[in-house]
Amino acid sequence: MKRFHVHVAVDQLDESIRFYSTLFGHAPTVERADYAKWMLEDPRINFAISRRGREAGVNHIGFQVETAEELAEIRNRLDAAGSTITDQADIACCYARSDKHWVTDPSGIAWETFHTLGEAVVYGDDSRETKITCATTVQSVTPSVGCCVPSQVQERARRSCCT
Numbered sequence: 271m272k273r274f275h276v277h278v279a280v281d282q283l284d285e286s287i288r289f290y291s292t293l294f295g296h297a298p299t300v301e302r303a304d305y306a307k308w309m310l311e312d313p314r315i316n317f318a319i320s321r322r323g324r325e326a327g328v329n330h331i332g333f334q335v336e337t338a339e340e341l342a343e344i345r346n347r348l349d350a351a352g353s354t355i356t357d358q359a360d361i362a363c364c365y366a367r368s369d370k371h372w373v374t375d376p377s378g379i380a381w382e383t384f385h386t387l388g389e390a391v392v393y394g395d396d397s398r399e400t401k402i403t404c405a406t407t408v409q410s411v412t413p414s415v416g417c418c419v420p421s422q423v424q425e426r427a428r429r430s431c432c433t
Contacts, residue, residue: 271314271336272334272335272336273315273333273334273335274314274331274334275317275332275333275382275384276316276318276328276331277318277319277320277328277329277331277364278317278318278319278320278327278329279319279326279329280319280320280321281321281326283303283320286319287306290306290308290317294308294310294317296308302365304320304321304322305318305320305321305322307319307364316334318364320364329380330379330381330382331381331382333382333383333384334385334386335384338385340385341383341384344371344383345357345383348373348383353373355372355373356371356373357371358370358371360387362392362394363390365389366387366388366390367386367387367388367389367390369385369387370383370385
């Protein structure tokens with residue numbers, strides 16, 4: 271069964287955790303110094319927030335699946351849609367290890383489809399930083415080795431919004 275995923279960049283993590291905990295009616299499932307995640311059943315959503323060096327707003331959206339077969343099914347649909355797909359295997363991101371596929375939609379919105387394999391003790395590889403310029407807005411994104419939006423997906427999003 272699929273779970274919708276939304277990842278939002280926030281300015282004030284503590285205030286946002288209090289807000290979303292009240293809105294959702296319970297504390298985060300995962301809480302770290304720079305990240306929090308709620309695994310909600312009603313509605314069925316994986317909702318994450320983080321302070322990851324970019325402007326506040328939606329970082330990316332997507333689907334979390336429960337099996338490798340579901341992930342392959344979605345990848346086949348993305349391929350049939352003609353999307354340029356960035357594949358990642360057993361990548362550490364958002365304190366989890368996952369197999370992932372990334373695309374950008376025709377409007378430049380980053381979509382992530384992923385199957386979680388287990389936990390990770392780090393958010394991701396924060397050794398690189400990439401700048402995205404859209405119109406007059408400059409957003410600083412810490413992509414890591416694919417964590418949270420890989421650089422090639424960011425470039426497709428930049429081209430989509432800036433051309």
